[in-house]
Amino acid sequence: MKIIKTANKIASELLNKKKIGFIPTMGCLHEGHVSLIRKSKKKKLLTVVSIFVNPLQFNNKKDFKKYPKTILNDLKICKKNKVDYVYLPQKKEIYPEKKIIIKNKIHFFKKYMEGKFRAGHFEGVIEVMKRLLKHVKTNYLFLGKKDYQQLIIIKKYLESINSKIIVVPCDTIRDKNGTALSSRNKLLDQKSLNIAGRIINFLKSNKNKIIKSKNNLLYLNKIIEFGAKKIDYLTAFNLEQLKKTNKPSVNTRVFLAYYLNGVRLIDNF
Ligand code: AMP
Numbered sequence: 001m002k003i004i005k006t007a008n009k010i011a012s013e014l015l016n017k018k019k020i021g022f023i024p025t026m027g028c029l030h031e032g033h034v035s036l037i038r039k040s041k042k043k044k045l046l047t048v049v050s051i052f053v054n055p056l057q058f059n060n061k062k063d064f065k066k067y068p069k070t071i072l073n074d075l076k077i078c079k080k081n082k083v084d085y086v087y088l089p090q091k092k093e094i095y096p097e098k099k100i101i102i103k104n105k106i107h108f109f110k111k112y113m114e115g116k117f118r119a120g121h122f123e124g125v126i127e128v129m130k131r132l133l134k135h136v137k138t139n140y141l142f143l144g145k146k147d148y149q150q151l152i153i154i155k156k157y158l159e160s161i162n163s164k165i166i167v168v169p170c171d172t173i174r175d176k177n178g179t180a181l182s183s184r185n186k187l188l189d190q191k192s193l194n195i196a197g198r199i200i201n202f203l204k205s206n207k208n209k210i211i212k213s214k215n216n217l218l219y220l221n222k223i224i225e226f227g228a229k230k231i232d233y234l235t236a237f238n239l240e241q242l243k244k245t246n247k248p249s250v251n252t253r254v255f256l257a258y259y260l261n262g263v264r265l266i267d268n269f
Contacts, residue, residue, distance in 0.1 A: 001078060001083055001085070001086065002084070002086070003075065003086045004085055004086070004087050004088065005087075005089060005090065005093070006089070006093055007093045007134075010048075010085065010087045010135050010136060011134075011136075011137065013085065014046075014048070014136065014137055017046050018046075018139070019043075019044065019045045019046060019140075020046045020048060020136070020137070021039075021041075021046065021047045021048070021138065021139070021141075021142060021168075022040075022132075022133075022138035022140065022141050022142065023036045023037055023047070023048070023049045024128075024129065024132055024141075025049060026051070026052065026053045026067065026183065027052075027068075027069060027070065027183070028067075028068040028069065028074065028186055029051075029070075029077045029183075030182075030183065030185075031173050031181055032172065032180070032182070033049075034081055035170055035173045036142040036144060036170050037049060037078070037081045039142055040140065040142055040168075041081065041082055045139070046084050046085075047082070047084050047085070048083070048084065048086075048087060048136050048138065049078055049083050049087070050086075050087040050132055050136065051071065051086065051087070051088050052088075052089055052128070052132070053067050054094075054124060054127075054128040056102065056120075056123075056127050056128060057120075057121050057124030057125045057128065058121075058124070059118045059120055063264070066187065067183070067184075068184070068186040071088075074086075087132075087135065089135070094132070100127075102120075102123050102124065102127050104127060104130075104157075105123070106122045106126065106153060108156075108242055109122060109149055109152075109242070112149070112237065112243075113149055113237070113257065114150075114257070114266070115149065117233065117257060122149070122150070122153050125150055125153065125154070126153065126154070126157050133163075133165070138165060139165065140165070140167075140168055141158075141165050141168065142170055143155075143168070143169060143170065144169075144170050144171075144172060145170065145171055146172040146173075146180050146181075146182070146268075147266070148239070148253065148268050149255075151167070151169055172269075174200075175193070175197065177194060177196075177197030178200045178201045178204070179193060179196040179265075179267075180265075180267045182265065184263050184264070184265060187262075188261060192227075192260050192263075195226055195227040195228070195260060196265060198226050199223055199226045199227075199228060200256075200267055203223075203234075203254065203256065203269070204269050207248075207269065210236060211245065211247070211248045211252055212246055212247075212248065213246075214246065216234050219234055223258060227260065228259060228260055229258075229259045229260065229262075230258065230259040231257070231258040231259075232258060232259075233257055234255075234256050235254070235255045236252055236253075236254050236255075237253060237254075237255055238251050238252050239251045239252070239253060254268060254269055255267075255268045256268065
């Protein structure tokens with residue numbers, strides 16, 4: 001496994017390499033990330049993991065500062081899973097300019113879920129992806145459904161520039177208690193994780209009722225009763241039509257964002 005810290009070096013290492021699989025991450029790796037790595041390895045791709053906490057996608061400075069960092073353990077996990085390259089850039093490799101001007105305008109999703117509650121988040125996501133993909137010229141890009149809106153936005157961006165990169169959507173890996181694995185879970189104690197598990201299991205078992213209900217109040221109250229402090233949204237969304245819905249279908253998922261002990265968690269099912 002090679003650890004590469006500069007854009008030039010990773011680009012030159014990958015030059016002329018054919019079957020590359022890329023897994024961009026913000027580190028604090030867990031089994032969710034590992035499932036993406038395994039998919040890439042299973043396809044026999046030269047597997048590149050990047051670890052970079054992108055300041056541009058945080059709409060809250062405090063949130064950025066407290067984002068968990070476990071780099072030594074991350075490298076261990078990568079090595080154990082036979083990652084070929086870890087790209088570990090510092091901020092100046094990704095954003096060498098003094099003043100970063102983001103030109104991406106993301107119109108769809110602006111009104112919905114993460115787009116609505118985290119101003120500038122997706123613009124920051126696209127900006128970092130653009131730059132990472134310039135450094136890591138990949139054939140395949142592995143993205144988790146855990147961040148479903150992000151997955152769709154990146155896919156649409158790649159389509160819009162006629163990119164040949166193949167996006168591989170990966171299922172959400174969950175803890176035994178039902179919570180989606182997330183780096184942010186590191187910021188929670190066991191009691192809070194148990195609450196998160198109860199919330200998600202309750203919601204999952206009421207999925208169709210939530211989708212059909214015109215007014216989510218009953219479910220929002222229940223989430224608060226379980227111990228959540230604040231809820232940003234609980235929304236049924238059709239992924240094909242890209243709009244809210246009250247009709248259950250294969251394309252309809254429920255999206256959720258809420259706060260537990262000061263930590264913001266998102267999930268969809
Ligand atoms: P992050 O480090 O949170 O930016 O995530 C890096 C990639 O891993 C993204 O494509 C995520 O959607 C994906 N990911 C994060 N958590 C999970 C999970 N529990 N299961 C599957 N994929 C995940």
